Amino acid sequence: MSFPWANQYAPTTEFGRWMDEKLPVPRLVYNSLGAGYPTPRNLNYMWNFGSLAGIFLVVQIVTGIILAMHYAANANIAFDSVEHIMRDVNSGWMIRYAHANGASFFFIAIYLHIGRGLFYGSYKAPREMIWLLGVVIYLLAMATAFMGYVLPWGQMSFWGAKVITGLFEAIPLVGKPIQELLLGGFAPDNAALNRFFSLHYLLPFVIAGVIILHIWALHIPGSNNPTGVDVKGPQDTVPFHPYYTAKDGWTLGVALIFFTMVMFFLPNALGHADNYIPANPLSTPAHIVPEWYFWPWYAILRAFTVDFLFIPAKLLGVLAMFSAILVWFFLPWLDRSPVRSGMFRPKFKIFFGILVIDVLVLGYCGGAPAEEPFVMISQFAGAYYFAHFLIILPLLSRLEKPEPLPNSITESVTGQPLKTAS
Amino acid sequence: MATVETADTAVAEESGVRRRDFINIAAVSFAGAGAVATVFPLVNQMNPSADVLALASVDVDISAIERGQAIKILWRKQPVFVRNLTDKEIGEANAVNISTLRDPQTLAERTKVGKENWLITLGVCTHLGCVPLGAAEGENKGEFGGYFCPCHGSSYDTAARIRKGPAPRNLDVPDYEFLSDTVVKIG
Amino acid sequence: MVRIIGILIGLFFSGWLLVSFGMGAVAYISNPPAESVEKEFHKEPKEVSYSSDGPLGKFDRQQLQRGFQVYKEVCSACHSLRLVAFRNLEDIGYNEDEVKAIAANWSIGVPDADPNTGEMTTRPGLPADKFPKPFANDIAARAANNNAIPPDLSLITKAREGGAPYIYSLLTGYTNPPANLPEANQPGPGLHYNPYFANLNLAMAPPLAAEDQVSYSDGTKASVDQMAKDVSAFLIWTAEPKLEARHQAGWAVLAFLLIATILAYLSYRTIWADVKAEKKQKAA
Numbered sequence: 001m002s003f004p005w006a007n008q009y010a011p012t013t014e015f016g017r018w019m020d021e022k023l024p025v026p027r028l029v030y031n032s033l034g035a036g037y038p039t040p041r042n043l044n045y046m047w048n049f050g051s052l053a054g055i056f057l058v059v060q061i062v063t064g065i066i067l068a069m070h071y072a073a074n075a076n077i078a079f080d081s082v083e084h085i086m087r088d089v090n091s092g093w094m095i096r097y098a099h100a101n102g103a104s105f106f107f108i109a110i111y112l113h114i115g116r117g118l119f120y121g122s123y124k125a126p127r128e129m130i131w132l133l134g135v136v137i138y139l140l141a142m143a144t145a146f147m148g149y150v151l152p153w154g155q156m157s158f159w160g161a162k163v164i165t166g167l168f169e170a171i172p173l174v175g176k177p178i179q180e181l182l183l184g185g186f187a188p189d190n191a192a193l194n195r196f197f198s199l200h201y202l203l204p205f206v207i208a209g210v211i212i213l214h215i216w217a218l219h220i221p222g223s224n225n226p227t228g229v230d231v232k233g234p235q236d237t238v239p240f241h242p243y244y245t246a247k248d249g250w251t252l253g254v255a256l257i258f259f260t261m262v263m264f265f266l267p268n269a270l271g272h273a274d275n276y277i278p279a280n281p282l283s284t285p286a287h288i289v290p291e292w293y294f295w296p297w298y299a300i301l302r303a304f305t306v307d308f309l310f311i312p313a314k315l316l317g318v319l320a321m322f323s324a325i326l327v328w329f330f331l332p333w334l335d336r337s338p339v340r341s342g343m344f345r346p347k348f349k350i351f352f353g354i355l356v357i358d359v360l361v362l363g364y365c366g367g368a369p370a371e372e373p374f375v376m377i378s379q380f381a382g383a384y385y386f387a388h389f390l391i392i393l394p395l396l397s398r399l400e401k402p403e404p405l406p407n408s409i410t411e412s413v414t415g416q417p418l419k420t421a422s
Numbered sequence: 423m424a425t426v427e428t429a430d431t432a433v434a435e436e437s438g439v440r441r442r443d444f445i446n447i448a449a450v451s452f453a454g455a456g457a458v459a460t461v462f463p464l465v466n467q468m469n470p471s472a473d474v475l476a477l478a479s480v481d482v483d484i485s486a487i488e489r490g491q492a493i494k495i496l497w498r499k500q501p502v503f504v505r506n507l508t509d510k511e512i513g514e515a516n517a518v519n520i521s522t523l524r525d526p527q528t529l530a531e532r533t534k535v536g537k538e539n540w541l542i543t544l545g546v547c548t549h550l551g552c553v554p555l556g557a558a559e560g561e562n563k564g565e566f567g568g569y570f571c572p573c574h575g576s577s578y579d580t581a582a583r584i585r586k587g588p589a590p591r592n593l594d595v596p597d598y599e600f601l602s603d604t605v606v607k608i609g
Numbered sequence: 610m611v612r613i614i615g616i617l618i619g620l621f622f623s624g625w626l627l628v629s630f631g632m633g634a635v636a637y638i639s640n641p642p643a644e645s646v647e648k649e650f651h652k653e654p655k656e657v658s659y660s661s662d663g664p665l666g667k668f669d670r671q672q673l674q675r676g677f678q679v680y681k682e683v684c685s686a687c688h689s690l691r692l693v694a695f696r697n698l699e700d701i702g703y704n705e706d707e708v709k710a711i712a713a714n715w716s717i718g719v720p721d722a723d724p725n726t727g728e729m730t731t732r733p734g735l736p737a738d739k740f741p742k743p744f745a746n747d748i749a750a751r752a753a754n755n756n757a758i759p760p761d762l763s764l765i766t767k768a769r770e771g772g773a774p775y776i777y778s779l780l781t782g783y784t785n786p787p788a789n790l791p792e793a794n795q796p797g798p799g800l801h802y803n804p805y806f807a808n809l810n811l812a813m814a815p816p817l818a819a820e821d822q823v824s825y826s827d828g829t830k831a832s833v834d835q836m837a838k839d840v841s842a843f844l845i846w847t848a849e850p851k852l853e854a855r856h857q858a859g860w861a862v863l864a865f866l867l868i869a870t871i872l873a874y875l876s877y878r879t880i881w882a883d884v885k886a887e888k889k890q891k892a893a
Contacts, residue, residue: 041884066467083692083764086851088472091463093851094858238884242446246877249453253870260866264859265664268767276768276848277760286807306629320622333611372637379630383623390619394612414888449876452869459865476696476737 007036007239032219038237039244040225042413046116047223047244048251053109054211055252056102061204063099064148071151073197075190078153079278097267103145104270105259107293110138118331119352121228121340126221128332133214135328137207142294144203147196149291150188154275159288161188161196167301170315187281227412228340229405236409287369295366296359297321299378300385302370320382327389334389337397344403351392358384479609481601484540492557494545497608501545502596503557503569504606507580512538514567515581525592529581532595542598542606543582547571549589554578569593646794650787652804654774659842664860667853668846670702675825676843677701679836682823683816684762685716687754689742692763693847696736700850701843708736717741755799757812766841767848773841778805780837783815 009027011017020027030036070089072081085092114134117123123131146164150157165182169175184191222231231237238244262269270292274285290298304317327334342348358381365378406412480497484504487493492505507515515529533541545553554569554576555561564570564577566585571577576587583592598608660669677698680690695712699705718731719738734741743759744750750758766773782805786795790809796802800810817833817840825831846852 062464066464069468070471080692084471084473087692087697088474090466090469090471092467092471093855094463095467097855242880243884246873246880249449250870250873250877253866253873257863257866257870260859260862264855264862267855273768273770276764303626304629306625306632308625316625320626323618323622327615330611330615334615336612372633372642376630376633376637379626379633383626383630386619386622386626390615391623394616445872445879446876449869449872452872456865456869472696473694473737476694 006031006038009034009036032215033245034241035239037219037240038231038234039223039240040231040236040409041238041243042225042227042409043223043244043247044226045251046112046120046226048248049109049113049116051248052252052255053106053113056106056109057204057207057211059102060099060106061208063095063102064201064204066095067099068201071197073151073194075153075193075279078151078193082152094263097263101259101263101267101270103148103291104262104293105255106141107145109255110141111293114138115356118355119342120224120226121335121337121342122224123332124335124340125332127218127224129217130214130221131332132329133210133217135325137210137214138328139325140203140207140210144200144207145291145293147200147203149275150193150196151200152275153193153279155277155279155283155285156272156275156288158188158279158281159285160290161192163288164290165192167318167321170312170318172315188279224340225409226341226343227406227409228344229407229409229412232408232410289367292363292367295364296362296385297324297366299362299366299374300324300382302366302375303378303382305375305379320386324382324385327386331389331393335393335397337400337402339402339405344405345396345400346403347400348396351388351396354384355388358388479607482606482608483604484606485604489539491559494557495608497596501553501557502608503541503543503545503582503593505541505543505557505582507539507541511567511580515579515583518579518581518583524584524590527581527583527592532581532583532592534600537600540606541580541582542608543593543595545569546594547573547576547589548584548591548593549574549576549587554593646791647808650790650794650804650809651807652778652782654771654778654805655781657774657777657838657841659773659838659845661842661845661852664856666856668701669842671827672839672842673701673846674703675827675829675835676839676841676846678823678825679817679840680762680843683836684840685740685743687743687750687759687813688762689744689759690740690763690847691742691761692739693850694737694739695734697850701846705736712736712738715741717743720745755812759813762844762847764848766844773845775805776841776844777837779803779811780815780817780840781834782806 009020009024009030011020011026016026019025027036067085070081070085070092072078082096085096087093089095117131117134146160150161161183165179165188168178168182171178180186182192183189184195225231272289277285289295298321301317301321304313304320307313308316337345337348339345342352361381362378362385365374365381368374478498480495482493482495482504484493484506487504487506489506490508490511492503494501494503496502512529520526520528529541530538532543533539545557547554549571550573552571552573554571556563556569556578562570562572564586566577566579568578568580568582568585571587571589574588576589577585578589578593579585581592584590596608598606601607660667660672680688695708695715698708698711703711712734715734719734719741720729721732722728723730731741744753747758760768766776769775771778782803783801784804786802790802794809796810800812801814802809803811817836820833821831822833823831823836829835849855
């Protein structure tokens with residue numbers, strides 16, 4: 001918006017001028033997604049997942065509003081109302097499977113988007129605020145997804161709600177009252193189901209609001225790019241539209257092809273069989289696991305098996321699980337390396353690779369039953385996770401010698417030093 | 423290499439621009455068609471679901487209804503009046519000159535052949551959808567001896583035809599058939 | 610400051626996890642966890658294939674009708690099918706009149722109030738009714754079945770890890786307990802050994818015990834294997850009645866997306882052509 005080389009919006013029609021004066025929505029679109037947003041010309045495909053996550057959020061909101069027309073948030077009939085959607089409502093099965101699997105695809109997009117930010121240093125100055133808002137979006141998305149999983153009121157819904165609200169019980173003194181406050185009872189029941197439904201409907205719109213802030217904050221410094229080098233002038237950029245709308249467009253097609261394959265041919269592959277059993281407070285499933293996108297954090301939660309002095313292991317696990325995500329809030333100040341992009345940080349590259357594998361290992365252990373050797377593996381992997389963010393990154397930013405940076409984006413693209421802007 | 427390209431550009435320009443526009447238009451319109459096709463299930467889900475449609479027809483046992491009596495049953499969440507007319511009521515209905523009616527129909531057109539005493543109508547006033555009185559014992563049947571709608575005073579005669587008041591049409595006759603002398607399938 | 614506190618917190622969490630890891634490892638080595646008996650004797654479901662498998666799968670309606678017959682004559686005595694309605698049977702090839710007859714002649718009536726007295730009684734089923742439950746409630750089910758509730762079967766193939774092959778394996782998997790089975794895992798009174806069941810002993814007596822337990826109207830030989838296969842196929846349908854529509858819609862959507870993506874890709878290439886050409890030109 002404030003870039004000196006940005007195209008200025010110039011309405012061409014009489015109506016356009018009138019509209020621009022009264023309510024400049026076309027100008028807003030032009031500046032944020034249109035030709036008025038100059039974007040680095042060298043973005044690679046890792047930059048496609050932000051808009052993809054946004055599109056899956058829209059899919060979730062649209063299908064969710066429709067499901068809410070048929071779903072009944074009452075513990076006695078919630079399960080059957082979902083089956084009513086699956087069996088009797090016209091195309092209900094399609095909408096419900098789109099919603100259930102859309103959540104997974106939303107998180108796939110979000111994780112790749114976060115991973116891109118971590119590798120290319122998109123969290124660093126001047127983009128700290130974009131990153132912080134992004135972490136807020138992630139936390140809200142986790143809360144929304146968790147409450148959504150409770151709504152079908154199957155076995156995993158019920159026991160998931162019980163276990164997750166049980167985490168608050170670990171807090172000394174006030175834990176039990178907090179848990180009862182959250183549930184509106186002593187165990188998940190109608191009161192909990194109703195408030196989860198209410199919040200599950202509300203939070204996506206809050207997420208959409210924070211996304212607007214996230215994009216707003218993005219448009220102040222402009223997009224980062226694979227070299228991490230600042231844009232020097234118009235020769236380094238292309239207008240967002242049509243260049244990146246076209247790129248996002250065709251990759252959206254690819255993403256939707258994967259989505260279709262899962263949704264129509266393997267619709268229950270990402271879910272858990274136990275959630276097709278109605279909630280039963282008298283019988284716990286053999287092992288309770290959350291949805292796959294929570295597995296790394298669930299592994300960290302379960303990795304704490306030993307009390308530390310007077311702090312019980314359970315409380316430690318809860319603290320560590322929340323810290324594992326909250327640490328991201330401090331990332332811009334933990335990693336002080338002046339070089340943004342991991343491309344030019346030889347050691348960082350290695351540690352980043354280890355982190356990716358580490359999180360995948362944690363995820364695998366989080367989905368496995370709580371027995372050896374998975375607990376030991378998650379203890380080891382969890383140790384690296386915290387060490388990476390809290391010890392390795394701060395030290396690395398002092399000790400590492402980065403490779404020389406290209407002078408400009410254009411130079412890195414053409415391999416030629418920039419002489420004069422054409 | 424570069425010089426050859428520049429020489430060609432001027433010639434290639436015109437056809438190039440067209441081809442380029444064509445692909446973009448094709449891509450956008452194809453995606454647009456997909457979006458429109460997606461809207462269909464998203465709207466169609468609001469239509470009656472299979473379990474609602476399954477209740478679209480009901481079998482009614484009419485053996486217990488005496489001449490002059492009527493019952494009110496629920497069909498598609500709407501009341502249906504099943505009335506066993508007396509000979510007097512049939513006579514009254516047939517005595518009316520149908521050219522004077524707002525919605526001209528004979529009693530015979532509103533009943534089945536050989537079952538003229540069975541008057542089966544929706545219990546929904548054609549004015550604004552209230553349930554008219556007159557089906558149950560002791561209810562106000564209106565001045566024409568049929569049904570009387572308390573909301574805005576529409577009066578129906580013994581063939582449930584509109585005679586007075588704001589309603590535009592006679593009470594609707596649903597699709598029905600006699601499965602036997604005592605069982606009627608409505609819907 | 611942030612970094613110093615961060616390093617301290619990091620040292621604490623990482624350090625304590627490593628300590629826990631060490632303690633766990635010592636315990637693991639000094640006292641390795643014994644393989645549980647359940648794990649040792651438990652078997653994975655057998656491999657069976659159904660016509661509904663795979664992205665092109667379609668139901669074999671003859672088989673579903675045979676499976677329905679097995680459910681009706683064997684399973685329905687104890688297991689409910691509460692999410693499926695008689696009218697749904699039209700999907701597996703029965704016509705309207707047959708469905709009416711099946712509903713009206715079902716061995717259990719549909720609970721309803723007597724139209725004259727208002728007292729709870731049962732009436733013959735109608736196509737719109739769900740399959741009536743064999744037991745009025747869980748307590749009755751428990752009392753009649755040696756304290757084990759027979760699960761509802763409507764969603765069973767989706768509600769069990771292993772799906773229909775698991776049901777098939779369970780039905781055909783009853784054997785005598787192996788000789789080396791520890792005393793504690795021997796089937797107690799009223800229990801039956803079945804290695805496909807998670808804890809090896811199951812309250813359900815072998816339901817398909819003899820050949821020709823049902824007589825198929827289409828002449829298929831009713832071996833135990835055939836009956837188990839048919840009823841598990843039927844239960845795939847009860848759990849996912851829209852499977853065929855789903856597969857069909859999936860292919861249509863996929864075909865559309867493929868074309869749309871190719872067009873979008875070509876469009877992307879033409880839009881970026883000048884930027885890429887510029888890059889090539891500069892590089893040359």
